[in-house]
Amino acid sequence: MSDKSHEELMVPDGKVNPIDTDYQVGQDNIALSIGPFGLDIHNRVFLVSGLAIILFVAATLIFQNQVAPLFGDVRSWLTSNLDWFFLSAGNIFVLLCLFLIVSPLGKVRLGGTEAIPDYSYLGWFSMLFAAGMGIGLMFYGVSEPLSHYASSLGGTASEGGVRTDWAPLGAAAGDPEAARGLAMAATIYHWGLHPWAIYAVLALGLALFSFNKGLPLTIRSVFYPLFGEAVWGWVGHVIDILAVVATLFGLATSLGLGASQAAAGLNYLFGIPTGEITEIVLVVLITLLALTSVLAGLDAGVKRLSEINMGLAILLLLFVIVAGPTLAILGGFFSNIGSYLENLPALSMPFGREDANFSQGWTAFYWAWWISWSPFVGMFIARVSRGRSVREFIVCVLLIPSTACVLWMTAFGGTAISQLVNDGYTAVTEAALPLQLFAMLDALPLSSITSFIGIILVVVFFVTSSDSGSLVIDTISAGGKVDAPKPQRVFWCTFEGLVAIALILGGGLVALQAMAVSTGFPFTIVLLVACISVVKGLASEPKS
Template sequence: MSDDTDTDYEVGQDNVQIFGLDIHNPVFAVSGLTILAFVFFTLVFQEQAGSFFGWLRPALTSQFDWVFMLAGNIFVVFSLLLIVTPFGRIRLGGDDAKPDYSYAGWFAMLFAAGMGIGLVFWGVAEPISHYGASLGGTALGDGGVRTDWAPLGAAANDPEAAKLLAMAATIFHWGLHPWAIYAVVALALAYFGYNKGLPLTMRSVFYPIFGEATWGPIGHVIDVLAVFATIFGLATSLGLGAEQALAGLNHLFGFGISDGSKVLLIVLITAFALVSVVAGLEKGVKRLSEVNMVLAAALLILVLIVGPTLAILTGFFSNIGSYVVNLPALSGVIGREDTNFMQGWTAFYWAWWISWSPFVGMFIARVSRGRTIREFVICVLIIPTIVGALWMSVFGGAALDQVMSGAGEAVSAAGLELKMFVMFESFPLSGVLSFIGIVLVIVFFVTSSDSGSLVIDSITAGGKTDAPTAQRVFWCVLEGAIAIALLLGGGLAALQAAAIATGFPFAIVLVLMCVSLFKGLLSDRQK
């Protein structure tokens, strides 16, 4: 810890040792037992669980869509203000702190943790869905429910305008707003952990508001909510990854799709994640993240080469422009007529990102020591947004080119998890592209699971980063068990409902976090 670290805040000490495990009492017990009970009852009462999750998702998004929309906008504005204010000069870890990782290693871990499976799953599926809706057609909603809607009520009879609007809506869901959520959580954790000497756990960032009460019941509730949000957000992504990887394997090799094969795939990939978890952050997670980046870059470049290269490259800049122009309307809360779009897509996405934020935020915080706040926010907010826009432009642009040319009927008709593989069939080296895509999904699956286990373990161990390996193994296994339970107890709708249910209360927690972080930064400036 740097000599510049502020130690005005008192650190709570309530860790206990039981059977060699470093347990943060009672966060570990409450969260672990509650999640185990959830898995048990979901597996035993699958039919009832499916009905409940089918009701829960639309109920939350229709009633509380304004909460998610407003919170997302607050995070973007707050992050941008940190870049331009004097707070940006503060260095995480003190004035003399040096970065632990190079830019290349840092970006690889940021991107692998932050988006991963989602980009591969939705890269083709989402632009195609928005394009059909923009033309006044019937689009496939992301819960498997067919809904009629037109984003912003525009582009009804203009294919080119519909394409730009579809790409703007897609980039909107993978751009500034989700990365602002991650940036706020990661920055708060890094600042209070490295500059204030507090444990690297969610409760620590609320010290300026709650003071010593942070180490009592209030802090326990915050950390338990963080564990719930993280593990169910991860389970959603792991379930999506399993659906797509199995669909790709069946498409390529004819393996067949059944509940048993889904369970087997999750078990096998969780086993790979366990190996990485045991290896630790430096040897396991970092190396897998770098493998991820290489595979993702290879797939991106291959699709760019074999696809409509010129149309994709020119479309990237047009898509960015369309995103910027439509951003105020897409992020608006009042007077929206496209409620199905706002509730069925945007509210779900914001809830999903918020549920992921403790995991991604803490992971980013652990690898970001030594960066200034300005450098941190720019790199976490702006660069991933541009890379995400490029990914969506390449995959979505190639798919939309097929649809607009009349050769993409099979892509439009395919299931969400199959759209990317069906699109590849029209390209040279289609088998190679599909195989790389499957491997990429699986490796993203593993990195999400192992890095998520490290983060949950840190929260339940009171912020320690060197807790016993057995605890990391426990959480890694539990993540796979939840993904299995949700897939069997309702499929994709159940996965999404779980993410929204945990994301809703945590949205309020994160808004309060912005207030606490501002108070902490203000105290630094006053000194």
């Protein structure tokens, strides 16, 4: 073992301090091979997080009737009492990212001054976008703009457990154009700068401390400048356990949403009955597909699936733009960005809001959901971002995906609103939440084909989220190792499916949302502390 200290190994020489140069002071303490199966895991993180999740799944399956109302109460309490906390945290993450773009710290290169990118822009964008929010875009792309539009006009409907009388900014009753602008601004707010800033902050920290400082690729490493050697003890254990639990429940939430939408689509096209049984069968089948991808690895499995998914998503997006109200979509893209920027200060205000129901019912849930996903998406983005400068990293991770989300929501949500306002087509508003995408496509040509493509997209987004999430959870529970034994990946991928099934049985959409909020809250505190650590770490790096 080398006699170098952590501080000596963190001297910024512009190159990666490779772990194989006996950087084992922390690594030896956090990773351990145990058991007859040759597992290479961090024993405390793996066992504590694994047992906690097993107990949760067992309790949910055994006490279904008792836990269903409990989930609703938990979500209601957290979003009603802590909405100001989630909104404030989201604003801090955006401001930090914007600061790094214009700051000299943006010149730091991830991996050292001589590092070059591992992936092309196309492969990079495909992976980070598919992992970041694929299922969510499919599920909410039509339903959220419609919900905000209806509520802004004074609607009081409720679909799928999501109330639509929670209007943004006090609504614009009686004014369809104002309501459309508010609806799209509120939607973009939930899918634009703020969620991607959450991902970018943690991803940047992980990439910096792994590629530039030589620390293990695990969440605790981000906190080394603040806690020093304590990150290799229980301080670090708690951080990584929170990351594993938050990631798994965040993924399970998305997998549950994807299963309900795929089931609705299959019922719509082929008459297959909807309900818990169909959703559970879908979770099982798609988890098996995810296992295949996980075993294939990052390049052969996850990257290839992500690129296929991106191609299908672009194809469906272009079809909606061409077959839908093309001029309205193209013009709406710019007007929606303008409406978003105009309303952003009011939408992001954490205190003194007139639309408390909106901030609690939508925004607080979304921010907690994104934060519960951040360990998974952040680590995944970090793994594929070596060689990028901090400025390039922030611009690409923050601005480009946000722009793509604006275009997606404008095309899908704007088309649905136009169908309602201009054509009097009410089927999309009358449909259940998971079915609204297919109802919108039904009013366009080739609806059977596009709806089938939509189902395939949901499934493949489902698979890419599950397999990449399994790789990330396995890395955290293995103390930062990216080449841990395959049985561990199988274990976590299977666990994700089991948790999704438990949540479906334990309360459906409400249960899924409750767990996302519950796990997102403590990890929000972790991310806020990480902001300080990231700035300190960047300040010690040479500027390329």
